[in-house]
Amino acid sequence: MTRQGFTSPIFLPRRLLLAAIAALALWGSPALAADKVPVTASFSILGDLVKAVGGDRVTVTTLVGPNEDAHVFEAKPSDARTLLTSKLWIVNGLGFEPWATKLAKSAGYKGETVVASKGVKARTMPADTGHGKGHGDREADPHAWQNPENVVLYVRNIAAGLAKVDPSGTAAYQANAEAYVKELQTVDAWAKEQFATIPADKRKAITSHDAFGYLAAQYQIQFLAPQGFNTDSEPSARQVAQLIKQIQREKIKAVFVENMSNPKLITQLSKDAGVTVGASLYADALSAADKPGATYLQVVRHNVTQLVAGMKLN
Numbered sequence: 001m002t003r004q005g006f007t008s009p010i011f012l013p014r015r016l017l018l019a020a021i022a023a024l025a026l027w028g029s030p031a032l033a034a035d036k037v038p039v040t041a042s043f044s045i046l047g048d049l050v051k052a053v054g055g056d057r058v059t060v061t062t063l064v065g066p067n068e069d070a071h072v073f074e075a076k077p078s079d080a081r082t083l084l085t086s087k088l089w090i091v092n093g094l095g096f097e098p099w100a101t102k103l104a105k106s107a108g109y110k111g112e113t114v115v116a117s118k119g120v121k122a123r124t125m126p127a128d129t130g131h132g133k134g135h136g137d138r139e140a141d142p143h144a145w146q147n148p149e150n151v152v153l154y155v156r157n158i159a160a161g162l163a164k165v166d167p168s169g170t171a172a173y174q175a176n177a178e179a180y181v182k183e184l185q186t187v188d189a190w191a192k193e194q195f196a197t198i199p200a201d202k203r204k205a206i207t208s209h210d211a212f213g214y215l216a217a218q219y220q221i222q223f224l225a226p227q228g229f230n231t232d233s234e235p236s237a238r239q240v241a242q243l244i245k246q247i248q249r250e251k252i253k254a255v256f257v258e259n260m261s262n263p264k265l266i267t268q269l270s271k272d273a274g275v276t277v278g279a280s281l282y283a284d285a286l287s288a289a290d291k292p293g294a295t296y297l298q299v300v301r302h303n304v305t306q307l308v309a310g311m312k313l314n
Contacts, residue, residue, distance in 0.1 A: 037166045040086040042097045043070040044286040045145055046116055046154075048296050053158045053176045057169045061086070066286045066294075075099055080107035083253055087165040090158060094119040096142030114161035116154040120144045121304060123213050143237040143284070147214035148188040148300060155180050187297055188218075191304045202314040205254040205307055206247060206269070211283035221307070224252070247273040254310030258283040279306045 037058045041047040047062035054060065061082050063071040070092075076290060084107050093102045093115035104113070124138040144150040159177035163170040195203060203221040205212075212223045224243055246252070246302075255270045256278050270277045281303050287293035292302045 001088060002151065005225055025114050037088065037162065037169075038086045039088045039090060039162070040083050042091045042100055043073075043284070044068070045284075045296050045299070046090055046092060048286060049116070049151070049180075050162075052180050052296075053173055054162055055172060055176050057166060057172060058162065058236060064285070066288050068166050068285055070097055070279070070284055073099060075103045075148055079103060083109050084108045086111055088112050088161055090114045090116055090161065092142060092145075094120070094142035094144060105212050105261040112155055112161060116145045116157050117142070117150070118157050119153045120150045123217065125210070125213075138308055141213045143211045144214055145296070146212055146283075148184045148191070148213060149218065151184055151202040151296065152181050155184075184298060187300050189301065191219060193303050194308045198308060198311045202311055204250060204254060204277075204314055206243075206252060207256050207258060207283070208280060211258065212281075214313075215303070241273075244269060244273045247275060251314060253313035254278065254307065256281045256306065258311065278310045281306060 004042060021172040036056070036062070037054065039050055039054065039058050040061045040063065041050050042062075043064035044062050044066050050058065050060045063075070063082070064073045065078050080103060083104065086109075089109060089111060091113065091302050092095050094117050096129035103109075122144065123141040125141060145154065155177045162173045166173075182247060200220060203219070204224070205221065206224050210223065212221070215221065216223050224246065247255075253275055255273075258281050274314050280300040286295065287298060293299040
């Protein structure tokens, strides 16, 4: 039947009409995220690396978020549920997350696990300074990401893990990883240029805990810290007194707190030593999104800039 040259509309059954509307609503909607690979990362820096490598093929949940301390993290039942919904579980390793194995076991997680630091040549120090992975009477320093060269291994390990659970995305993961490697090489070269402006005997800094050993080795810096690798270790009064004497003797002015640490200890130490605490450094966690350490690459640039500024006062 027609009227003025127009064909009458075709009426679909209600069930088919609703299905068509739903399909149109889903087209390009966030609901399509169900097709993405669910990944859980142990802490914020790893989460950022996974997003860089995984791109729009993954959804990433980070257990220890920005400005939070993975050393003292305690998993909740909701974290176990999150892990169970993931196809990939990415941890740092080197004893950084002593809770991770227990969490995976208690959750009954059967998916793939990537140890991001696999292949890193670990630094060690006496084992009584923390609770990391033992090496006889020494333990591994887990903060390997503080050297951008190590993060090259991180992103390649992450790409391989993603490809294992999502083979069709292999080329994309490899391309993303290699693009990120170039950014790491660029920031590493920039950092070397920045530290080269400081005489070698002035490259000294005080931080809350011993989290910057890999950065120290990469750029020939001496870091001193009242705490060991882990923020749950407490220095003795004698150790603090010795550190104060060294600060005064060597005239070290570059003193920093860390974004995820309690500033009380380093603030008191700096007061006793007669020096001023500088800006926060990002050690074991990213910052909030509106702060200068919202991504790993931003963390490196922020930390290097602040360290160089502080060392110029030495």
